[in-house]
Amino acid sequence: MDTPIRVTIWNEGRHDKSDPKVAAIYPDGIHGCIASVFQDDPRFSVRTATLDDPAQGLPDDVLNATDVLFWWGHCAHAEVEDELVERIWQRVMGGMGLVLLHSSHYSKINRRLMGTVCRSKWRFTDDLERIWVIEPGHPIAEGLPEFFELPLEEMYGERYDVPAPDELVFISWFSGGEVFRSGCCYRRGSGKVFYFRPGHETVPTYHDENIRKVLKNAALWAKPAGGPAPTFGKYDGIHAGEAGV
């Protein structure tokens, strides 16, 4: 039996407490709702963390025991300490998976990893979102229909200023006239990064069955690969034929 994949769901956790509308949708917090995706599946062990926990929820013993980190942030990006961003970045470089949700596109860690503006157009009025599977052969698309809808979501529209994804899994259509690259896979360092667009706090996106499939598929895809730890710096070299490897 394989060791379970250790998933940590990090949530800013502010809207869920301050806005009764959000609290009604997510009585256990956005993190609680997402954690329930993994709870009864023996392939995973799951825990949650929020910004207002000690060490902003991710002390070393938690972060270093995380195989895949989910991240939901919005209004408090600036409060996340640079030191924590650095530790997360180091973990991704070392192989940890990172799944960035919705407004986390503008989190410090995403901006650090992407190296670009990481902004888009947005609007929250009355848009319906239709998410099309562009790569049906991608493991993150497992079990999905050709497209699925979210009856009300915040619109994010292109140009979304990020590097072209290594693999583009989803494109969203919005009823107001916009499109968005909604499922973007990146390999960074020895880690994998998946950005998944939907998830506005005032609508029950993370209760949607298709969304929950994507979250689980993303964790399986993003888990550490177990390849060689790269070495850097001065290298005397090994003569060809004497490698002993």
Place this chain on the structure above:
Amino acid sequence: MDTPIRVTIWNEGRHDKSDPKVAAIYPDGIHGCIASVFQDDPRFSVRTATLDDPAQGLPDDVLNATDVLFWWGHCAHAEVEDELVERIWQRVMGGMGLVLLHSSHYSKINRRLMGTVCRSKWRFTDDLERIWVIEPGHPIAEGLPEFFELPLEEMYGERYDVPAPDELVFISWFSGGEVFRSGCCYRRGSGKVFYFRPGHETVPTYHDENIRKVLKNAALWAKPAGGPAPTFGKYDGIHAGEAGV
């Protein structure tokens, strides 16, 4: 428990019979040696097939029950029937994984899938090959060192005329002065294709432990994803909000 991944190892199987040197290295054929990679691992079920078997080894009932097909061909590319190439291509479009080994870069099925020249430079004299892991975060690199060597291999050198791989896992260094993109991942249709360079018939490459790790990793990576079966053609469309998905 997951259903085992159904692996079929297809080998041209001519050198192994006609050349005593090859037969000495691969008494059970190249296919037999590769099959032994999977034999005692419960995650896989494995069978073998060769060109001289009925239906060239891949009648519908075998091919349609294959999740990942390994392919080793060299001197008899032209004998593979176009009808079989078409059936393999259809299976890849539908999601089957395909692992193309060594001189299979010029097989009909690789040329069909790549759409390009699929040729390189080559030389078989006294080259040592050193294979560097370029993407340590890729699942095909699991368990490998930063590089490993094959003391004697046929040289393949760039320009290798194929589309830029979706993911480049390995680059080979040859003692004679050449380089080669040796581990190339492609998504084609709903399937995955991995080209892996080493494997000349007169040297014991498929007995090498690192090579065998790559083969197993490749099967795990290439297995069908289980995403939606795409539909094509005239589409009346579904009004937004009435999708019922």
Place this chain on the structure above:
Amino acid sequence: MDTPIRVTIWNEGRHDKSDPKVAAIYPDGIHGCIASVFQDDPRFSVRTATLDDPAQGLPDDVLNATDVLFWWGHCAHAEVEDELVERIWQRVMGGMGLVLLHSSHYSKINRRLMGTVCRSKWRFTDDLERIWVIEPGHPIAEGLPEFFELPLEEMYGERYDVPAPDELVFISWFSGGEVFRSGCCYRRGSGKVFYFRPGHETVPTYHDENIRKVLKNAALWAKPAGGPAPTFGKYDGIHAGEAGV
């Protein structure tokens, strides 16, 4: 002064003759309309060719003197001779640019180059198409607004079964609820291939100013690069330090 880029516009040329509606929109044929994009620009020399011309419009002396070939086909894909497809393919491998328009996604040459199914969903009723620029830094986007519209176009919808493009420049939004990767760049052999979605024969797409900018930009992008002609086959090698290059 640079030598002009030699552009050839190939058009099937059947709808333009048989359908009065098409003839009214394109009195000089679709090829004539596209050729007029290049006519007064000294950076280009342009000629046209159609399926019903001798040698299907592309005898060797024309094809071999073409730097960038535009291709519009629809109802007569099957009539294009395999021998011509082979010659075009050889030219692309050797560095010629190829711009495939609209229903040419299912032409023999595109299917040969892509190696995949090359089909999509489609509908011609009353869809408005909105084309978003996804990569504003791409030369094919020069001079365009963030998005532009075609008030009536045939809908093509995902899944469009092609390899993930090397560069994705445009995504289309259709009023009926679909999306499409509408501007797809590929490097194949030593040549460049650009697929551009719009251009249904019964609507005046190639008269649109933004569309015409894209066509011109595409020709500039796709022109031969002038890199080394790769050599293939047995290679004795050159000892390091004795290259004389």
Place this chain on the structure above:
Amino acid sequence: MDTPIRVTIWNEGRHDKSDPKVAAIYPDGIHGCIASVFQDDPRFSVRTATLDDPAQGLPDDVLNATDVLFWWGHCAHAEVEDELVERIWQRVMGGMGLVLLHSSHYSKINRRLMGTVCRSKWRFTDDLERIWVIEPGHPIAEGLPEFFELPLEEMYGERYDVPAPDELVFISWFSGGEVFRSGCCYRRGSGKVFYFRPGHETVPTYHDENIRKVLKNAALWAKPAGGPAPTFGKYDGIHAGEAGV
């Protein structure tokens, strides 16, 4: 006649002054040698800048009038002010081209743009470097042979920890047994970034004719594209059919 491309060559400029060996190779500085690539070509206007110039060589009026910035840094990466790094980054996001040379892989601006470790193995003893053209159809390969050599160069070896390049043009072979992705193209924001590996200060790399071709080709490739300036933030949207674009 097109407006000349405005090229600025930025050089740290320390080794050239402090090390007589470097000064002997580059009496006009590394920047002077690189500038001479562009000096007599009417397609370019060129100027130089060094770290010890006012505003570290790149006051706003210079940087904002630069279409393509070349960057050579090594021992003084840390002295480059964060404020300057930020201004360069903003310019790249806005469309400026950036060509990063040799040890500039670890410059602040490259690390900012790549979002990864940006380290490799290295050694300066007696390695010969052979640079293979992997994509002969790429404009940066114009006029080059299939490979060329530098008789003595510093070795950089994989794993080079950067995102997989959008286009990989060169792979280096080193006599000591290493390989390196030596010509890496990235699109970032609306700008283009090219990393080119060779150029150790104690060897006359920038006098080499093939290297000089690459530098010129890179400037042509990296020049601003002139696409739409993306807008970000709250977006009321434009009703389909009322775009007026």
